[in-house]
Amino acid sequence: MPISLPVVQSAPAPRGRVFTRSAPDPAEDVREKVLELEARGEWIVPRVPGPWVDVTTKYGRTKKIPLQHTWHHKSCGQCGHIPGYSTAIFWLHRTLGLDYTDPRDQTSCTAWNYYASATSNAAAQAAVALRNFAAAHETGYFPQIHCGTSYGHYKEVRAELVHHPELRARVRDIMAKLGKPMVMPEEIVHYSEWVYAVRDRLAARRIHDLSDITVTVHPACHYYKLVQEDAIYDPDIYGGQRTAVVSAVAHTLGARVADYSTWFDCCGFGFRHILVQRDFTRSFAVQRKIETMKEEANPDVTLTHDTGCVTTLDKSQFAPRAHGKTASIPVMSEAQFAALAMGAHPYRVCQLHWHAADYRPLLEKMGIDWRERWREFEDDCERIKKGEKAFLTWEDVDA
Amino acid sequence: MALAVLDRYAEVPWEDKERLFEEIKADPRFADYLYGCYECGICVAACPSARFYDFSPRRIAQALAREDVALVYEQIQDDIWECSQCFSCLRCPRKNNPGGLVTIMRETAVRNGLRSAKQALEGYSRIIYKIMSTGTQVSPDMIRADAFPDWGPTAQETGDNLEVWRKALPPETLHTTSMSWDVDPKTLTELYLIWHLTGVMDMIKEIDEGLHMILLDVMEEKLEDAGYPVS
Numbered sequence: 001m002p003i004s005l006p007v008v009q010s011a012p013a014p015r016g017r018v019f020t021r022s023a024p025d026p027a028e029d030v031r032e033k034v035l036e037l038e039a040r041g042e043w044i045v046p047r048v049p050g051p052w053v054d055v056t057t058k059y060g061r062t063k064k065i066p067l068q069h070t071w072h073h074k075s076c077g078q079c080g081h082i083p084g085y086s087t088a089i090f091w092l093h094r095t096l097g098l099d100y101t102d103p104r105d106q107t108s109c110t111a112w113n114y115y116a117s118a119t120s121n122a123a124a125q126a127a128v129a130l131r132n133f134a135a136a137h138e139t140g141y142f143p144q145i146h147c148g149t150s151y152g153h154y155k156e157v158r159a160e161l162v163h164h165p166e167l168r169a170r171v172r173d174i175m176a177k178l179g180k181p182m183v184m185p186e187e188i189v190h191y192s193e194w195v196y197a198v199r200d201r202l203a204a205r206r207i208h209d210l211s212d213i214t215v216t217v218h219p220a221c222h223y224y225k226l227v228q229e230d231a232i233y234d235p236d237i238y239g240g241q242r243t244a245v246v247s248a249v250a251h252t253l254g255a256r257v258a259d260y261s262t263w264f265d266c267c268g269f270g271f272r273h274i275l276v277q278r279d280f281t282r283s284f285a286v287q288r289k290i291e292t293m294k295e296e297a298n299p300d301v302t303l304t305h306d307t308g309c310v311t312t313l314d315k316s317q318f319a320p321r322a323h324g325k326t327a328s329i330p331v332m333s334e335a336q337f338a339a340l341a342m343g344a345h346p347y348r349v350c351q352l353h354w355h356a357a358d359y360r361p362l363l364e365k366m367g368i369d370w371r372e373r374w375r376e377f378e379d380d381c382e383r384i385k386k387g388e389k390a391f392l393t394w395e396d397v398d399a
Numbered sequence: 400m401a402l403a404v405l406d407r408y409a410e411v412p413w414e415d416k417e418r419l420f421e422e423i424k425a426d427p428r429f430a431d432y433l434y435g436c437y438e439c440g441i442c443v444a445a446c447p448s449a450r451f452y453d454f455s456p457r458r459i460a461q462a463l464a465r466e467d468v469a470l471v472y473e474q475i476q477d478d479i480w481e482c483s484q485c486f487s488c489l490r491c492p493r494k495n496n497p498g499g500l501v502t503i504m505r506e507t508a509v510r511n512g513l514r515s516a517k518q519a520l521e522g523y524s525r526i527i528y529k530i531m532s533t534g535t536q537v538s539p540d541m542i543r544a545d546a547f548p549d550w551g552p553t554a555q556e557t558g559d560n561l562e563v564w565r566k567a568l569p570p571e572t573l574h575t576t577s578m579s580w581d582v583d584p585k586t587l588t589e590l591y592l593i594w595h596l597t598g599v600m601d602m603i604k605e606i607d608e609g610l611h612m613i614l615l616d617v618m619e620e621k622l623e624d625a626g627y628p629v630s
Contacts (some may be wrong), residue, residue, distance in 0.1 A: 005416035074572070076535040081542060083568050092569055102572050104583040106532035107590050115484035117520055118505030119527055119606070122428065124597035131589055152486075164427050174596050177627070178589050221485040228489065266447045266485035273483065276522045278549060283446050318551030351568065356553045381563045391574055392567040 026365050029061060033162045034184050042168060043182035046137050048189075053197035058224075058233045058243075059280035064187050065197040066144070068098035071136035072191075075147030076108040077307035084351025085310060086146060086334040091193050091349045094394065095342060096201055100144070105135040111153035112308075116272035122160055122167060127174045128362060129157045134180040144189050148306030151190040154225030159227065190223060192245040192305035193232055195335055199252040207343045208366045210255040215337075216299040216329070217246045217257060218289065218313060220306030221266045246305050246334045253341050258297035262288050268316065269308035278316075285316035286325055294327040301362050303334045317357045346370055347377035348397050406469045408476065416472040419507055423463070423471070426503045432496040436460045441487035442497050454481040456488040456497035463500060471504075479504045480519035512605035524610045527603065532617045534590050535579035539565055588625045591618040 038045040048064040057063050070093075078085040093100045106337060114120045128262075136143045145151045161168050161184070168182075176184055195202070224231040224243040225279050234244035237251070242263070250257050268284030270277065290313065293299055304310055314331035336350045346352050352359050363370040379398070383389040389396075408416070415513065423429065430465035442456040443449045449456070459478070462470040482501040482531070489496055508516040520527070530536045565574050572580040594600050605609040 074580055076530075076537055076579040078579075079540050079573055080535065080537040083539075083573055086573065089568060104569055104572060104581050105586045107582060107586060108530060108536050108579070110530055110534075110536070111528060112536045113530040115502070117514075117523055117527060118502060119510050119520070119602050120599050121506060121597060121602070122426075122553070124593055124599050127593045127597060128590065131593065135586070160428065161434070162597065163431070167427065170597075174593060177596065178592060180589075201440075221487060225486045225489050264445065264487070266483060268447060268488055269485070270448075270483040272480070272519070275526055280448075280451050282549065288447070288450070302544060315547070315550045318550035346569075348567070348569070353564070354553070354557060356551050377567070380567055381560070384563050384566045389568070392569055394569045397569050 029188070029229075030159050030162055033170065034158065034186070037162065037168075037184075040163070043184050044137065045184055045186050046142060047186050049142050055232050056234065057191065058229050058231055061202050061229070062264060063193070063230065063232070065189055066142050066187075067194070067198065068093070068100065068199045069098045069141050070098075070144035070194070071139055071141035072100055072102050073106060073109075073136070073143050073145040073147075073150060074102070075150065075307045077112065078146055078313055082310055082314075082351075082354050084336055084354060085307070085333045088333065088339040088344065088350050089146060089195075089221075091339050091344055091397070092195070092198075092202065092335060092342075094398075095205065095339075095344075096198060101139055101141045103135065103139065105138075106132055109147065109150035109153055111149050112271055114153070115149070116275065122157075123170050123174070125153070126157045126161055126167060126171045129154050130161075130171055130175055130182060131178060131180060133183040133185060134175065134178075136185075137181070137183045142189075143185055143195055144191055146307075148190065148192075148220040148223040149308065151188060152222035154188050155227035155230055158188065163388070181226050188230070190245075190305070192223065192249075192334065195305075195338065196232055196245045197248050199249045199338075201341060202249070202338045203252045203254065205343075205383050206253055206333060206341045208341050208368065209342055210253055210366065212296065213255045213301070213362070214258050214299045214367060215250045215255045216260055216293045216297050216302045217248055217250065217263070218267060218302055218304040218309050219243050219246065219263065220304055220309050223306060226235060246303055249334045249338060250303055253338060255337075258299055260293045260296040262292045265289060267304070267309040267312040269312045271308075274308065276311055282319055286327070287321045289313060290317060291325065291327045291330055293329060299329055300336065300365055301330045301332065301359075303332065303337050305334055315356050328357050330362050331355065332359070333338075340366060340368065343385040345376070345397060346373050348380065348392060353377070407473050408469070409470065413468070416468050419475065419511060420466070420468045420471050422507050422510075423500075423503055426506075428499060429503060432459060432499040432503070433463055434493050434495055436464050436495065437493050442491050442495070445487040445490050446483075447485060447487065448481045448483045454483040455480055456482070456501075459497045459500055459504075460491075460495050475504050475508050475513060476515045479508065480515060489526065506602075509602050509606055517606050520606055522608055525606075528610060528613065529578075531590075531594060531599075531603075531614055532587075533578040534582045534587055538576065538578050540576045582586055584621075585625075588621050588627070592627045594618070595622070 052064040237244035
């Protein structure tokens with residue numbers, strides 16, 4: 001039986017002291033170098049399309065987040081194993097009436113494999129990135145990157161290309177063979193930055209009361225640890241001491257964001273470990289994250305903003321039951337959570353049936369009749385099986 | 400010397416170890432990833448792998464900074480595949496990147512077909528095949544109860560309903576089961592060319608000749624049909 005534990009701390013209100021820097025941060029702004037290379041004719045730099053939202057990054061710089069005309073660089077882990085993650089991102093754009101394109105001319109960044117097996121190299125990784133950027137440029141849309149690892153890795157690639165002319169020369173030769181130009185976007189934008197940028201619009205469309213919902217947040221390593229100076233920070237969220245994405249969204253939607261001591265720990269994904277060494281992944285996810293969250297914050301849900309984190313934290317909760325470890329927390333992205341709060345269908349849109357940890361108590365607490373929604377989804381599936389419908393469509397979802 | 404006594408790979412010729420060490424140092428990223436080491440241990444405190452394995456990002460940085468050729472070789476064979484590549488170690492106050500150093504060391508191990516790379520990637524071939532041939536790392540049809548028994552009953556349920564559940568996804572690009580989304584064939588051909596032109600196919604040959612042959616079989620015809628010069 002689950003034990004009802006008290007919530008020990010609700011954050012992320014500012015703690016009084018505001019930390020400001022009196023001198024410019026010494027870390028370079030690689031975006032300036034990107035523009036310098038454009039001026040020398042080395043590559044094309046597509047500009048962020050207007051209207052955009054200005055946000056603040058770790059050391060006080062401004063970053064432009066485009067609201068629409070976005071080219072959705074999908075995530076293989078999201079689309080493959082937890083597709084409601086991707087579908088919820090698209091649904092949020094559609095609900096806000098913001099234009100986007102979902103391309104077929106896109107490959108994975110291939111960084112999951114690179115970090116797992118090292119069966120690649122800097123030139124290949126850079127060429128994959130620039131091929132995707134060139135494909136986006138051909139459409140006139142601006143990349144919005146769904147995966148935290150793609151986002152972090154592309155920023156690594158950007159820095160490597162800026163600092164190593166021999167790498168640029170090699171990749172230029174490859175791109176010429178592909179018949180494509182060298183393209184580096186003005187900003188590299190993660191979907192969670194877009195969700196952060198539109199959080200007030202999302203909150204304005206919320207139909208479910210979240211004031212009784214306690215949330216813990218797992219910040220994704222490859223979002224804010226890789227090329228850390230480019231991640232969004234906000235003095236109103238944990239005094240600007242942690243990345244603000246996800247926490248700010250949950251807070252703005254009206255949920256209680258609860259703190260826990262192992263927030264900096266990774267989820268245990270490990271890249272190769274989640275696939276071929278899952279004993280490590282399971283142990284780390286449960287012992288360092290799930291159990292700690294449960295003991296210290298007792299959340300109704302934990303939210304994160306990357307592919308591997310949702311997969312790891314969600315799928316790792318089953319096997320430890322064999323050792324009497326029964327702590328369970330539903331896991332999803334903040335995009336799915338926001339969509340649910342705005343009335344999205346938990347199965348047609350958020351596709352929660354692909355998740356492992358039991359999310360139904362959360363839905364009940366949010367006031368969502370999951371039994372009726374599941375019946376509707378089963379009817380959809382039945383019509384597909386009978387050949388009455390080829391696919392579920394956005395029109396079906398919007399009906 | 401004390402280090403010689405601890406050398407687990409004393410039988411490996413020094414020249415071989417030194418050659419690998421020089422390969423690591425020659426990577427253009429090496430200078431950006433290593434500035435020295437305060438020996439403060441912050442990277443170890445932040446490291447998930449250090450909690451569960453005999454692994455230390457500090458030891459990685461120190462061995463490379465000291466140019467301890469024997470210890471670096473030992474780490475290539477015994478340690479580097481434990482790293483989670485989360486980059487929590489970027490908390491380093493000296494601005495080192497131990498995770499990045501591990502990436503370079505792993506690449507070196509793969510490029511040279513070392514035992515550690517072959518062992519670490521045993522059972523991983525199908526993943527490499529998937530990403531290199533489809534342009535997506537994981538596919539819906541990988542979710543099967545026998546592949547993911549530790550994921551609980553949802554793995555079985557997902558596997559049983561896969562075809563219908565994929566059709567019940569509103570985005571048209573997601574009605575796929577053998578790849579994460581529907582990647583355009585021309586896009587795949589371009590990806591194949593990247594693998595060939597950057598030496599990735601040679602790396603695969605070093606660690607798994609069978610996989611290399613299968614991938615060549617998938618790629619060559621498409622590249623030739625598209626008129627790309629692969630020789």
